Amino acid sequence: MSVGKNIPHDSSRGHVTGGSVFIDDRGLTQKEVFVLPIGVPAAAGTLMAIDASKALECPGVLAAFTAKDFHHNHWGTIIPEQPILVQDKIGYYDEPAVILVGTSMDALFRAKPFVKMEIEKAPAILSIDEAIAKNSFIYKANAFRVGDADSALSQAKHKLSGAFECGGQEHFYMESQACVVYPMEDGQVEVHSSSQHPSETQHVVAEALGLHLHEVVCVVKRMGGGFGGKESQAAPFAAMAALVAQKMQRPARLCLTKDDDMVMTGKRHPFKNFYEVGFDDDGRILALKAQLYADGGAYADLSSSILDRAMFHIDGAYYLANAHIEGFACRTNFHSNTAFRGFGGPQGTMTIESIIEDIAAYLKKDAYEIRQLNCYGKEKNNVTHYGQKLDHNPLPELFARLKNDSAYDSRRKEIDQFNLNHQSTGKLKGLSVTATKFGIAFTARFLNQGNALVNVHKDGTVQVSTGATEMGQGINTKIQQIVAHAFGINPQDVKVMATSTEKNHNTSPTAASSGSDINGAAALKACVELQYRIAWLFHHIIMGTTMNDIAECPPLEKDKLKLEEYLFENGQVTHLPSKKSLPFADLVKRAYLNRMSLGEYAHFKTEGLGFDKARSMGTPFNYFTNGVALSEVQIDIWTGEYKVLRTDILMDLGRPLNPGIDKGQVTGAFVQGMGWVTSEKLYYNKDGRLLSHSPTTYKIPNVQDTPRVFNVEFIENHENTQNVHRSKAVGEPPFLLGISVWTALKDALRYKAPNTVDIKSPATPEEVLMELSSYE
Template sequence: MAFKDRPHDAAHSHVTGTSEFIDDRPRQAGELVVLVFASPVAHARIDLLDTATARTLPGVVGIYTHQDLQHNRWGSIIQDQPLLAEDDINYVGEPLAVIAATNMASALEAREAIELSTTELPAVLHLEEAISQHHFMGETLHLMTGDPDGELNRSPHLINGDFHSGGQEQFYLESQATIVYPEENQCLHVHASAQHPTEVQHVVAHALGLEQHQVVCTVKRMGGGFGGKESQSAHYAALAALVAHHTGKPARLVLSKDEDMIATGKRHPFKTNYQVGFDEHGRILALQATLVADGGAFTDLSPAILQRAMFHIDNAYHLPNARISGKLAKTHTHPHTAFRGFGGPQGAAVIEHIMETIGQHLKMDALDVRLANCYQGNEQKTPYGQQVEDNQLPRLFDTLINSCEYRHRRQRITTHNKQAKHIVKGLAMTAVKFGISFTTRFLNQGNALVNVHTDGTVQVSTGATEMGQGVNSKIRKIVAETLGIEENDVRIMATSTEKNANTSATAASSGSDLNGAAADLACRKITARLANIAIQLWQGFVPDDTHELSIDPDLNTSAVTFRGGLVINNNQKDQQLPFKTLVKTAYLNRISLSEYAHYRTPDIYFDKATGKGRPFLYYTNGVAASEVSIDRYSGEVKILRSDVLMDLGRRIADGIDHGQTAGGFVQGAGWVTTEQLYYDDQGKLLSHSPTTYKIPAIHDTPRQFNIDFIENHNNLKNIRGSKAVGEPPLLLGLSVFCAIKDALHQAGLSETSALNIPATNEAVLTMLSDGSQ
């Protein structure tokens, strides 16, 4: 069957405005508005939290504190975070109380009427402060390979330095949002904008002293997630559930954009101290690096994010001798959380920065430094001991160098910079080798329920959540191909914990991998039964009132295929049945048309004690070349051109993969250029709205933007031979950062190691003003 690359499954409803998000759900009779009373200070002892006056206001139904919860601790890894603060406040925006009212005006009035008195406590507000005060949480992590100390001592060239990468706001268009409907027998139905319905279910149940089977969480779709709704949606769902549980009325909690940005976690800021030894060709002989991540006030997902940053500090380059350590700083800011790339970008940024620094030190094109260090063949191993299989990196580099005319453009840019006085240009090519799997092994599992109806149409339920990335479109295509039917005959249902229990978050770029594989397995169980009865029909079996079909385990069904809406015997092509006819026959003969399947990722493991293992099923690879211009007088950066080339194996959906590549790259470019988080000296986020936080606009994207993919059918480990695309392209935004460093070097700066992420226009202008020009 010839499949067309159809648009995103919700494209039409998005464009016409008919897609339903949480706050689009109709208000029910008696539904309550839920508002959070949040901390205005970063670190303090609560002396008084008086809600008496607020409770008496018209329209106020109730105000709830930690005393109204059965359990007041939650956390994805360690349950160290209170849902509602008890004695101490630990960050600006921390929830202290929950207001339930019949209308928003009453809720807002009640929030103003709550009296809070605190005693200020010393606050650690910055990563540097935490490091200097040894304000850490959790254990120090280690990876080591070879003899880094010996090779550093023997290296002809040695560079020491610090590198900082800042945080980043997820900036999903739909803020944290939840509606909770009470049901009989103290049960709750939670509708959430969340990447992890199972965690929402479990946190709500635990907080209220309910059993997990008393809570159902449903996620139809999100208006964006980017990791910001992997763990922290559960927090706000529990607060809404608290109201519904105590009042017996539906409760709706929808944060404003300002409330959301002030209170929720971002991409982790990192500081990395490094020492690198290399030879005259730019080959890295040894690397020693200590990564410190700002985890914020509580643990959240920070240990796993720190570990992935350590796993990705090699990025696309072989490090034969390396010692890599990781620490987690504790600050009195919102707990930082998952963000597309999950620490990988912060790790890769360090080595790409080092590549530029080595190039400047040796007066080489940094591309040649990268080529000298790029993983070769399929035998080299990462610092954590995983063999780099199906390595397409050299091919990707070679192909893009030619297709984007890198060498010719390098000469042209050099000539331009010698002549130009106002505008200076830079060019850089970076790579990505992104490991695909959750680094926590038990999370690498998914399940699916497939129901084939008697008219031949299909409903599919999985644990995947749709946040705009197209996971539903990919799963629908997988199911349609396996059953040999049209995609329009397949419907992906809203994600619900009553149909798909104990699933993992849609994260780690694995949503399509895990849930698509599970759906495919379920479909294959159904097609095996249908093929069995098809052969019996072709052999002359005629079911009647006294003889019905049943599965014959001795039949060979290998010649039966499903395509074009038909079930075909390849050994005898005239033996065909319409899929719909066979389905109806199966139903009339009491053959099951529904199936559940479970998938777990094979061959992954990691020993934290030794720092060795195989944490990833495979790697998604890519390269990107970016050319930028800098205005010497204003520091304004423009991305003139970006060329992206990726290896996504056998792509399931070209349109979805192209969109994810473009979007990921631009989001990465935003992180390294315009997206600066500003806090006041009391720890409150100042850039908490679209007017003060600068995500890329259309004029911040590359003027010329070329995206292409190589053909690679060697990835036999994953569904349909595909490779994940969600996170890897974001790391290629580092090509823009490195191009800025190159332009600054071309402008006369002897070295640019002081430039950190984000390289805002202000930062660029400061370097131009302070350096030699």
């Protein structure tokens, strides 16, 4: 049995010893050159001319290329409107406009100041409010409607309205955008990229160079982190390197510095959401009207889908009988914002969690009571505002069990008592529970497909290739376990190969938390076909009708075989009725001698999905991953600084494929989510230039920021029959639980606030101190 066990990450030893190979670890080849993109020093306007002549005179500089050198200069996952290099119209500050090529990065950095650009500047849109005022939108979503929000709102006894704001977030992956491109025979190119979406990288490179798709191969061994930032935006950098490789017929390496990566690439979308909420004396939500505004940046990228998911998740874990939700993606002059872990879900969920805190403050109640009252039910109040029913909903159980296990009631009393003395202690404490109900599937239905190639070798070892990409999240290890479990062999006898578009074509990105789901299911499907062949051979060995010079195993007839009678376990295959066993490796060798195929390709698509965008109703998700988190914080009222004293997380992950890896995903996602809502603030100057573009100016959480006490538990759930081995996706859902730190800060500030607490996210110590100061 391999599934459900804590086997080590397949690259753990390599990561620790330094043996793991990332893009810039690849050895230099003969005549290889280096590529440096250079951005424009303006956020808006027209690029009139580029003069790289002085730079080309610098030692070690070989060439410069601009937009006109591409066969096709535009790309875009949904709308192909973004230039690979600026040709005329400028979208954002530091947008790439020219690439220098040289024999070393040092030579290119020395030459960079000599590249001159003539620019005719124009006014830039640098806020959501300004975009709204100027009607500058990339996308307007169809509204989500359920019940009669206007009528219910007008009749509600209590109403609150306001605007919730949350900022962007830098992906801060350890490995910046990186690729190496090799020119091959007959005009082909081979791209090695740090990309979550090899197929899109292949497509963008082919279009940019004027090639057909079969002339480009994209290979992804692993990434040093991705978090969504390499889903779409790895592709244009690969196209830049590919242009150099094609034009110069030399291998080309493009590996951005952290500073260049941060100023050139998109972030999590900032949102500003306006709302009106009506509720009764108990705090039951009767109606919600909301308008969500996402800052898409200069180009469309994935903004429309991200906005849609925010609208899907505006309910959080709470039933909305009457709702009217509108959404708008704003076009501004910031870097084109893109996918980021949660993909709009956090921005929607955080809005409703903030509203619930405000309802509790308004009614002078405990926010936990408001959450429990509004939580989705099991038999009733279990249909979302877009018409999807919550099957086997564990949310009530999660809330109740977390409250009991964390000693919520006694801690609430202790904190209330502690806060009465805040003037003498200089401290305030807060306690808050938030939830995640994260829909699993791509909201674009066609992306919910994957394929796998499983090759069994004569010694009984296996190589597996899928469209999934490994970015540290352990997807290769999970697929390794699925395949090992299917054949009943040691996981060490299974190798998951580098992802390559020549083996797995037209793949979906490793995103939407569905990488293990669709690729693992495809791998299992391929394994089942191979199980049939091996069992069929075993059947004929038992019958004595094969394995001699005359008789050969006849073609497979599935209707004559009961696969459930054959047990693949502990390196053996056992025919249960006869109790006869043979080693798996022995059967494999015999299958080869019988000229039976020991390789299988399988395609998988997620069934049961269907969402009508015109009506904004349907089933966009395969299932939901659920969880709750309780966080306790302590604030210094004189400085605004705070600590996370304790966090308790309880999650439903079905039957985890690898509990250890899943626990790592939960804790990592929580800390990253906590960073988004607390310390990770993006600072720009008045011209739209990013100032916080390095580890010295951008604050991600460190070990001192993590909860002093950190408890993570999973509930037992065998009900998720929709997914491989009844597991549930884990990549994005726990990110939303980091919101509990922010709501705990709101809860602490209630003791000083005259009414509701109005803080933005991220709630930096400066933001908290300014809020405290406003109460004096």
